[in-house]
Amino acid sequence: MSLAITGKTAIITGAAHGIGLAIARHFIDRGAHVMCADIDEAKLNAEFGDEARNDGPVRIFAGDLCQKLTVNNLLSATVDAYDRIDILINSARAFAPCDPLEPIQDVLEDMLRQNMMGALRLSQMTAKRMISLAEKENRTTGEVGTIINVSTLAAQRAQPELLAYSIACAAQDQATRSLAVALAPYRIRVNGVSFASVMSASLQAALKENGDWREAIVAGTPMGRIAPPSELAETVQYLASSGAGFVTGQVIQVDGGRSVIDPIAVPVY
Template sequence: MSLSLAGKTAIVTGAAKGIGLAIARHFVDRGARVMFADCDETALAEAVDGQTGEDSPIRGYGGDLSQKLAMANLLSATVDAFDRIDILVNASRNCLLSDPLNPEDQSLEAMLKQNLMTSLRLSQMTAKRMIAQAEKDGNEDGPVGAIVNISSLAAQRTQPELLAYSIAGAALDQATRSLALALAPQRIRVNGIAIASVMTASLQAALRDNPDWRGEIEEKTPLGRIAAPSELVDAVQFLSADGAGFVTGQILTIDGGRGLLDVVAAPGY
């Protein structure tokens, strides 16, 4: 089974920090050429750290990917830099708490836009580029591309404060399965990874404000700890590599065993 990413070109969204940054750096270390994409241009500049020379496997794209024009520009910038697109990792995500009994609460609209529609639209546009690329290359039977969506265990668990986040996550999981079926004839695989608590900058900040949450999260996670971003990257590599060529439409859960229990932990984590 080949899990090599050497020579592949990937786009990773949310790549300025946290999970997206860990994935993007891992891909570069494994020989891929990677477009780091994020709306936070300041953090993105720090992430790429000037390593974007003509011969570098790293490029950066800053823009609001909820806008179709920004998506199109991202794809064009990637092709201009690396000539092709083989992998898309939709790692950009956000978590807003909801007031489930307030009809004026706008969190659902925001979460659907950020965590569902951006990933869905970018996947659709990227798939079209991949298909056109395969036709141009005369690729009639080999793998054409892989898309990986980063989702959440919240999509499978009920927690009132996460009403919007959970709905958006469940919708993204269904979009993953639907796209997998739609793109299978084109030899593009689509999979997802559902994660639980990961020690990102946002969780670190939340734990500083709510120190009791750490104990609650660890107690309700069978493996007894919070995952590091680096613990997700091998799974993303597997789903992106040609060695997973018969895997599509799957949601791989990486949660330290929490999904085995009928419990929820601290809001959002």
């Protein structure tokens, strides 16, 4: 089974922080051409600015990917740099708690817009670009592209204080399955990676304010630890590689077994 991604072109959103940053670094280290996208331009420059100044495997793109024009500009910048798009990884996420007994319209709309609608639009527009490039190059066999969505266990667990966030994560997982079926005839695979007990940027920030949560998370995770985001990146690489060539429509749990039991009353970040 080949897990190679050398020479492939990947767009990775949320690449300036946490899990997105870990995935971007992982793909760069394994020889992929990576367009690192994030709304945080300062952090993008701090992480990748020196590398992106060369005509090498790294480029950066700053902008609000919930805007259609910005998405078009991202896709054009990627094709201009590398002539193709093989992989899209939607790892940008926004997190906000809410009071489940109060109207949540604003919070829900924001969570859906940032965690589901933005990724869905980017996936649709990227798929169209992948198909167009394949037709232009007369690629009639082989994989045209792959799309990977990063989600969390919140999509499956009822935590009232995360009502809006959980709905958005669940919607993203369903979008993964629906797009997988829609894009299969075009030879584009769509999968998801759902995580828990992984040191995301939001979990790291939460643990600074709630240090006692660490013990609860570790105790409630069968494998007895919180994983670094690099372990999630390994699964993303598998889904992006030819080794997963017959895998589509799946949301893979990367959580140390937490989804099997999950007795923790700690929010899933």
